[in-house]
Amino acid sequence: MSAVKTGFLMLCIFLLFVGVGYVIGGTTGMVVAFVLAFLLNIFSYWFSDSIVLAMTRAHALPPEAAPRLHRMVEDLARTANIPKPRVYVIEDAGPNAFATGRNPANSAVAVTTGILRLLTEEELRGVLAHEIAHIANRDILIQTVAATIAGAITMLAHLAFIFGGARGDDDGPNPITLLLLVIVAPIAAMLIQLGISRSREYAADQAGARFAGNPLPLASALRQLTRGNQVHPTRAEPATAHMYIVSPLTGGGIASLFSTHPPIQERIRRLEAMAK
Numbered sequence: 001m002s003a004v005k006t007g008f009l010m011l012c013i014f015l016l017f018v019g020v021g022y023v024i025g026g027t028t029g030m031v032v033a034f035v036l037a038f039l040l041n042i043f044s045y046w047f048s049d050s051i052v053l054a055m056t057r058a059h060a061l062p063p064e065a066a067p068r069l070h071r072m073v074e075d076l077a078r079t080a081n082i083p084k085p086r087v088y089v090i091e092d093a094g095p096n097a098f099a100t101g102r103n104p105a106n107s108a109v110a111v112t113t114g115i116l117r118l119l120t121e122e123e124l125r126g127v128l129a130h131e132i133a134h135i136a137n138r139d140i141l142i143q144t145v146a147a148t149i150a151g152a153i154t155m156l157a158h159l160a161f162i163f164g165g166a167r168g169d170d171d172g173p174n175p176i177t178l179l180l181l182v183i184v185a186p187i188a189a190m191l192i193q194l195g196i197s198r199s200r201e202y203a204a205d206q207a208g209a210r211f212a213g214n215p216l217p218l219a220s221a222l223r224q225l226t227r228g229n230q231v232h233p234t235r236a237e238p239a240t241a242h243m244y245i246v247s248p249l250t251g252g253g254i255a256s257l258f259s260t261h262p263p264i265q266e267r268i269r270r271l272e273a274m275a276k
Contacts, residue, residue: 012192017149020157020185048140049100049108055240056098058088058110068121073109076129079211080136085109094234095119095225098243099131100140107135118228119221126218127225130208130245137207139200140243154186197242198262205267209274219271222246226264 018034063070070087077084082104088111095115101107109131111124119127134140209215225246234248241249247261 014149016185016188016192017153020153046102049102049106052098052100052240052243053088053108053110055237056090056110058090058108061087061089063087066116069111069116069124072121072125072128073132076125076132076211080132080207082107082132082136085132085135087111089113089116092235093232094236094248095228095232096234096236096244096246096248097127097131098240098245099134100243101135102140103138104135107140109135112234114228114232114234115225118224120217122214122217123221123224126208126212126214126221127245129212130204130218132211133204133207134200137200137203139204142196142200149189153189157185201262202267202270205271206274209271215271215274219268219275222264222268222271 017036021032021034021036061069066087066089073087074084085099085101085104086108088108090110090112092112093114094112095118097109097111097115099107099109109128111127115124115127205215205218209218212218222245229246229248234244236244236248238249241247242261246264
């Protein structure tokens, strides 16, 4: 069911991108937007992992530097029936972790120094199982493509408002349409992206709990990571925030409605329900 929902949301964000192109430039604009979406997907497929690792200042962690961590990653990857991902570490007191890579054969998991100090071995195994699940489910590629297209929709909408669209004065979009476009299109793209991200987080929690053999350590880890990030917030750019296991961007109230992550308490509730 989660995969069907994700596929539907991906189709929606793609059609929204093409629709923005049509409003801006008619049939020609729609074709250009379609081609641009295709090129953006190709770029995301090949280069997203190296870009994310560079942005987060992650560096490769050799097996001899952390043999137990590497054994955990190897064991979980074997359980998930995927090749062992590369292991990276980020010098950051904020406890967090993420996975990246275009497919299981070209993947990596990254952990902060903060998470290595904070969690027990069982809790860390639960977190790594969650990230392995993202890789096995190919969530990283899906979320990267969604984020790339959402950003492109925002860019196109603003360019259309600034330059007034590409069509002639007689049949081009009027100023009110352009104003609505610049307001509505980015919001719609963001909401679709949030729906994709939250759906994949729930799926990764569920699959990760199966890979680890017990959902309770992951539930405990989520509690610890939430408290830990309140003390030492993870240093992360907004462009990479959606990749972490817990959101490095704090905010409650209305801000929580626009979070890329589902509510932590709901994730914990579902994991504890699995244990029963």
